[in-house]
Amino acid sequence: VKKAKYELHYWPSIQGRGEFVRLALEAAGAEYADVARLPPSKGGGAAKLVALLGSAANAVAPFAPPVLRVGRLALAQTANILLYLGPRLNLVPDDEASRFTAHQHQLTIMDAVVEAHDTHHPISAGLYYEDQREPALARTRGFVDERIPKFLRYFERVVTDNSGKSKTPYSVGRSRSYVDLSLFQLVSGLKYAFPKAMKHYRRAIPKLEALSERVREEDRVAAYLESERRVPFNEDGIFRRYPELDLAPGRKTSRRKS
């Protein structure tokens, strides 16, 4: 059996953080295996992933997935994986300053992802959502009223400042980068989890909307999104659609010293 050049190890039943890596590999047409999504006979399955993560055979098992294996190298941390893949898959400009800028943006996207996750798990990831519904509602109120607009407006400004009056805006440089792919995923996830808020805010982010739609329509991305390789959004992942957390923006919390 020929081994794929890139091996992604991530939970097979959710998009989660692994999706940012899947999108990069797919958009670039890279030869990769999404290992845990293979049948158990080929090394797939969540149980084998758990075993891998805790394996003494790993020099150092990572703190958490996703993990990308490339030959003898094993990389963890989503943004770190994209930092590695960017130049190799032609998903980031060549100059060093742009690469640091791209990575900076990716880290800010990952910050937004943590906050999106914590709307439904503000107390502990080790407890059910159902056991933290009240604080989840409180956290979501602030996320919808303050954090979603702060992140979206920030990235709208990033894309605007980077692209000037171009009709094909990008977040970094003059071509589509892994940051654009990740912004598509962030915007898609927020729309899935918080449709009311995103209906309200989308008017304020025309560049980000255009960029996301263009990513969605790329040949390889479109084919991936239609395929069985794309795990659907669901209520085990980071972006969850709970009707009671789909708040309409409105009650602005006054800014206070924390």
Place this chain on the structure above:
Amino acid sequence: VKKAKYELHYWPSIQGRGEFVRLALEAAGAEYADVARLPPSKGGGAAKLVALLGSAANAVAPFAPPVLRVGRLALAQTANILLYLGPRLNLVPDDEASRFTAHQHQLTIMDAVVEAHDTHHPISAGLYYEDQREPALARTRGFVDERIPKFLRYFERVVTDNSGKSKTPYSVGRSRSYVDLSLFQLVSGLKYAFPKAMKHYRRAIPKLEALSERVREEDRVAAYLESERRVPFNEDGIFRRYPELDLAPGRKTSRRKS
């Protein structure tokens, strides 16, 4: 006035995320200015920092501080700044694999920092701690019982696997890196905020303890820690000592699907 090669822009009254950058600059003996800590007559002060962060003069103002300025380059995101400084300040091994490993560890440290922050602000950073005390206690219970030991044991294993039987353990490679400095800061912060838990767990992390103490005793680090340049831990920062959150570990929450 001669300009410093490195300009750090960060809140002047807390250690916060900026402290990971300060420690790297100090340990390397770099020529830098901690701009917001200068007197207002020299461009310092929190108000000027706020103005800088929102300034239209910035190509793109960052989402949040810390910001490192080096000539025309402005970098945000703590781990990204250390990724940049590492090779330039001789704070990371030369080979590419070690650099990705170091960055991976730094990102995991930053994840721990977010979780430490959210113990006192589980609902919103825009609200006072006093307005979220009940969920703060609940979140801290899980942090103390499950997350602190998970992070510490992980890094104990990192240091152990990297150092073998060496009496001078390091987290990456064969010399002291910015990751070691950051681990010192993480361990110090946890000890400040959660002395009961850390008294309980420190037996399980002998390598991490030895590494932290060695960092603390480095000439430049020791001089920095004694100086006025080091902001003391306080209850405006990430690591806060609230007696009611200084929980003794004990009641293990059963692991449940999230």
